[in-house]
Amino acid sequence: MPSNRLSKVQKHITKKKGKNVALHENSRDTRRLQSAAQRDDKLNRLSAVREKQNRPYVLRIKSFQSYTMEHTSALSIPDIQAMIEDFLGRDDEELANLKAQRRAGRPPSTRETLLKQNQAMEQGEYASGFWVPDLENADNLQKLKDWNGQWSGLATLQFARISKDGFKRESSFPPKGLS
Incomplete structure (x- = not known):
């Protein structure tokens, strides 16, 4: 701007x-x-x-937008959890490649360390409630599909926090703490 x-x-x-x-x-x-x-x-x-x-x-919402392109009706909590787990495993291949390329006895590379930290942070967020668009609402699902990829366009969407245990809490935009 x-x-x-x-x-x-x-x-x-x-x-x-x-x-x-x-x-x-x-x-x-x-x-x-x-x-x-x-x-x-x-x-x-x-x-x-x-x-x-x-x-x-924004990258998180874009990935969920791509996951939901083939869905026409609202999703259940187990479906959303499967999408979250797929999202959390997006860096597993790169992490395995970096680990395989490293010689024995050498410390992990900076990229490997950053990926591990990011995964640990996201796993912790998932345990307490992962911030995602509310995909149980069919209107919100359609809004997500029509989203243009801009941060300002996210204000029209509804969000929820889905925990690993299957609990859902309404959330706000932008994400603040555990709201």
């Missing part, structure tokens, strides 16, 4: 001064341009950080 503040300031100064007029180093207009550029940089940095934080959830 790039900001237009810098371009607005540039346009205003160009309109006031003309196209080929050089600005003084410490002039008021130069300071306005610098502060607008800094503001745009800050907004772009914050946007990138927010997008990086949301990426795992």
Whole structure:
């Protein structure tokens, strides 16, 4: 989401001064341009950080969207649990390959360590309640199929937390703790 503040300031100064007029180093207009550029940089940095934080959830929802493309009716809790377990096992092959490539007595690679940590975190989340779209609701299932892949489009979906024991709790968007 790039900001237009810098371009607005540039346009205003160009309109006031003309196209080929050089600005003084410490002039008021130069300071306005610098502060607008800094503001745009800050907004772009914050946007990138927010997008990086949301990426795992977007990828999770995209995978559940692909899992449910062939389903037309609402799913049961055991079906949803099977999808969750399939999702949790998505990195098993890569983890096995990394383990096989490692020589005996060598420490695990950084990628292997990160995958193991991610799997442990997701398994812990699954034990207490895994955050997924509510697939027991047929309307929500259709909304998931029509979802465009953007974070902002997730606000229309309903979410639930499905535990390993088969319990379902309503959840909120965006995910916060165990809500």
